[in-house]
Amino acid sequence: MEKFTTLTGVAAPMPLVNIDTDMIIPKQFLKTIKRSGLGVNLFDEMRYDDQGREIPDFVLNQPAYRNAQILVTGDNFGCGSSREHAPWALLDFGIRCVISTSFADIFYNNCFKNGILPVALPQEQVDVLMEDARKGENARISVDLENQTVTSADGQVFSFELxxxxxxxxxxxxxxxxxxxxKVSAIDAFEQQAQQSRPWV
Amino acid sequence: MTAPKTLYDKIWDAHVVHEDTDGTCLLYIDRHLVHEVTSPQAFEGLRMTGRKVRAPQKTIAVPDHNVPTTEGRDNPDQMPEDSRIQVAALDTNAREFGVHYYPVNDIRQGIVHIVGPEQGWTLPGMTVVCGDSHTATHGAFGALAHGIGTSEVEHVLATQTLIQRKGKNMKVEITGQLPPGVTAKDITLTVIGRTGTAGGTGHVIEYCGEAIRALSMEGRMTVCNMAIEGGARAGLIAPDEKTFAYIQGRPHAPKGAQWEAALAWWKTLSSDEGAHWDKVITIAAEEIAPVVTWGTSPEDVLPITGDVPDPESFSGGKVEAARRALDYMGLKPGQKLSEIEIDTVFIGSCTNGRIEDLRAAAEILRGQKIKVKRAMVVPGSGLVRAQAEEEGLAQVFIDAGFEWRLAGCSMCLAMNPDQLAPGERCAATSNRNFEGRQGRGGRTHLMSPAMAAAAAITGRLTDVREMMREPA
Structure with a gap:
């Protein structure tokens, strides 16, 4: 897994609430036996029309956001299915950090297995960063994992918990x-003890 | 004297292998269920690192998401190439790593969350995981069960443990008795409608109260199944005599002296008086009506007697989300839910693909004909299907005009050929009404099996209470 230390980059705004993992990567792309190559299908049904042409209005199709490394999103990002294909698709596209007020538990956990940092911040701070994101290349956001901070384009510093x-x-x-x-010896010991106390397992 | 504990606390404490000073725990996993979609990369990871499956005897594999539900599906040509590769990969991995395996042509094959309990793999007090968010289903037995990602699948395969931090305790109490026509599905949807899809985030829910106790094991599985739609990774119901009766005699249930020992422990598995709850929700069963969803989030729930809401009646980000949902669903504010016309009916899924669900739907359909373009029943397992045939339910469905399918996840997530066309509107007993879930542009209304059956007969969303037979 690639390390995450600091990141400064363009953030794409996705203010919609409850963006689910079916939206992030629709099921027809789960039929892969690899982890790579899913970036082109990230947000597929929002990003392309029935003919597979890009929908120009969709944020990641706009010139300013084609190389975005950060997403700023509405509440409860990543809800629904446990598919790790969601963070795989984000990573393959180039997204290394997602900022929201809240994340669904399984998605949140899956991000950390793939070098993606999900940052949860209060609404008013996400609002500031959402405004930055709307400015495209003119407003870069910085993330510092060691110090657990996000810095807005005009220098406001927000701390996050982790x-x-x-x-x-x-x-x-x-x-x-x-x-x-x-810790394998601890697992061995647990199994031996469980064999006594719960032999039916 | 130890502090009072919740059921979740008790199961958690019984499975901690190691706890770090910062509270990070290594949790032992008793059962690992595996399906073809979220496991190939995990097995490949083992191969690349030369690791083995630590406890193949505690690992159970079954293909369910991709498999066709039409006759003759043993013929691989029935599947598109990518699905075939994924199912073949599970077959290879299951045999190579020596885990329990129910292949497509085994009558015990079915949706992983139906097979586990049916075969007696799921037992009270266990930790159960699967690379699938509806693993919450198994919580109906008083097992701590939740979905995991593929990296964690690999972690469990290699170590039989997960790195976890303990969640919070949430109690959802349903008091009193359900009115006629109201089912487990209505309970679980009503709870999600009340708490929202993030209401349970960070929590494990324990469902309790008279109305929960009165449910069958099938109904309890329906309730726990959708804990994840309320944001909680796991839902739990304390085991009782119904639980024990369901388990006894199943192929992998304990027997003889081990049964007695297990039973003695299982009977201690309930939340203590005075245990701490971080969040409590109480709903009177009498206030629950048959419900349907109107939007594209499982929290978009209303009684069938209601109207499509006005997006402006919400606040914050939900206004825009509701606007988008109505546009996607092709609905207008103020429209009566009971006037929404339906093209298709889907009865099945890990939420409602068990025998009791098929009985409830067949009860409404007996002697009736469908008015929708197509309707299908997809039993949750080969054994559910066989039982339904034996009870004469299959014939009821067929006579009404339903397709009688083989077991699998099918149109719940449409990874196999069972999909909605753009704009096609479906009354579904599944668990998610997300955009594109049942097929690109497809429109899903979630409801109970009885409500789906009622919609099949009238061709529109229908209050099942209007169709219920007078008690003899």
Missing amino acids: DPFKKHCLLNGLDDIGLTLE
Whole structure:
């Protein structure tokens, strides 16, 4: 997994609330057995018409946002299906950070497994960043994971909360499985004890 | 004396392998369910790192999302190439890594969340995960069950654990008795309508109260299934005599002395008096009506007697979302819900694809004909299908004009050939009415099986209470 340290870039505004993972990556693209190559289908049904032509009004089709690295979104981003194809598609497009007032739990968790930082901030701060995002290339947003801050284009600094373990893994690009396998003796011990107390499992 | 605990607290505590000083826990996983869509990358990850499945005996695989539901589906030519590759990958992975496996041609095949309980894999007090958000279903047994992403699927395959932080406790109490015509689906949709799709975020919900206790296991699974639509990764119902009766004798349920030992522990699995709840919602069952969704979020719920709402009646970002939803759904504010005409009826899914659901729909359909363009029943498993045939339900559906299909996820998410065309309007017993969910441009109204059956007969959204037979 790629590390995440700091990021300064263009943010695309997506103020719609409850953007679900079916919108982020529709099911016809889940029939892959790989993790890569999904960026072209990110937000597919909002981004292309029935003939597969780009819909010019859609934010990521606009010249200013074609290389956006940040999304600023409405409440409850990533709700619905657990498909990790959603963060895979975001990452493949080039999005490394999503800023919202709230995220659905499974999506939030999946982001950290893929080097994407989801940042939850209060409404009034998201509103400031949404305004920046609307200005396209003229208003870049900066994100600093180590210091847990987001800086708006005019220099306002907003702090965000983050689980220390998730932060550590993302900052260092760590693989969870490797870390867990360091505790394999604890897992062995748990299984032995459970074999006594709950043998039917 | 220990502090009073919730059911969630008890199951959590029984599965902590290791806790870090910052509260990050390694949680042991008792059952891992696997399907073909979210697992290929995880198995590939194991192969690339030379890792094995740590507990293949606790891992159960079944193809469900892609599989066609028409006869002759053992013939791979029935599937488009990408689906075929995904199903073949599961077949290879299941055999190579030696996990329990129900292939397409096995009568026990079906939707993973129906197969697990049916085969006795799901038991009270367990931790159950699957790369699928509707894993919440298994909470009906008093198991802590939730969806995970593919990276976590790989993590569980390799370590039989998950790295987790404990969530908060939310209690949803449904007091009193449900009125006639009102079902488990109406309960769960009404709760989501009340709390919103983010109301349970960060929480595990325990459903309780007289109306929940009165539900069958099938109904309880319907309620827990949609905990995720309310934002909660997991929903729970404390096990009781109904739970134990459902489990006893199933292929993978404990037997003999182990059954007795299990039962003794299971009987301790309920929330203690005085346990702490971070959030409490109470709804009187008497106030719940048969409901339908009108929009493109599962929180867009109204009683069938209501009207399509005016987007301006909402606040904040929901105004724009509701405007967009009405445009997508082709509806106008003030339109009576019971006048919305339906093209298609879909009865099935992990929410409502169990035998009781088929009985409820057949009860309404007996001796009737459908007025919609097409209607299909997709049983949740091969065994549900066989039972429905034995009970004569299949014939009721066929006589009414329904297609009688083989088991799978089918039109709930339309990854197989069962899809809506653009603009096609569907009365569905599934769980999500998102844009494009049942097919690009398709319009979904969620409801109970009885309500879907009523809509099939009249060709419009219909209050099932108008069609209920007088008690004999």
